[in-house]
Amino acid sequence: MAGAGNEGRGAFIVFEGCDRSGKTTQSKKLVAALREKGVDAEWWRFPDRTTGVGRLIDSYLAGKQDTEDDVIHLLFAANRLEKKQELMSKLEGGTTVVLDRYAQSGAAFTMAKATPGLDLAWCMGVEGSRLPAPDVVYFLKAPVEMAAERGGFGDERYEVLEFQRKVADCYMNLSKMEGWRELDATQTIDALHLEICKDAMKVVEACKAGRPIDL
Ligand code: T5A
């Protein structure tokens, strides 16, 4: 029940990876498992397509509207910034927030376009210092060919094998950053879930106790 065991801050857990790598599946399963253990946890996703900015993003992803690479990057960033206060008050209030994509997606997808001037420093500079940083980023790594065979691939703008390969390269570079955990996303859904659960419980406990995350 919410409220019970809510002293200390909530953990901020992010899932990242190429399209169809299993982020939604795993992030939702993690929230269910945490709640079963009595942890006050919420599932969030970006892009949040329900806001005004989110509707513009949705129309861009569906291929109904084109825009400049810097403009769409800024819209994805604005979509996170408009939820920043709510996110921070959840975490401060002791709720663990599990996010299906975050600013790291913005960086990976924009950098994959190799547009001059839109490098990592620009991508992260736009929002990096203004948004809370995740305690852990679970990077679901799977060959793009495998993910492409999963249901629904090809429906949206970025779901093209050649582009996903570039996104995967960008993620490989980002995954060297602090707090990233690379996971083998070719495992079965249940095997991957068990691995994530064990790790995430330690993160939740460390955040609650105000200890550094040491896994
Ligand atoms: N984007 C996003 C940006 O460019 N900039 C940004 O700042 C942000 C936030 C939409 C697009 O926007 C881009 C990235 C995206 O191209 P989205 O709405 O999150 O982002 O869309 P996707 O990432 O494409 O989400 P998907 O739903 O396609 O992929 P998931 O969540 O990784 O995969 P999931 O869990 O839905 O699983 C896909 C299928 O595979 C099966 C599932 O059952 C499902 O059918 N599956 C497995 N099958 C076998 N073994 C496993 N281990 C499996 N795990 C899942």
Ligand code: NA
């Ligand atoms: Na998803």
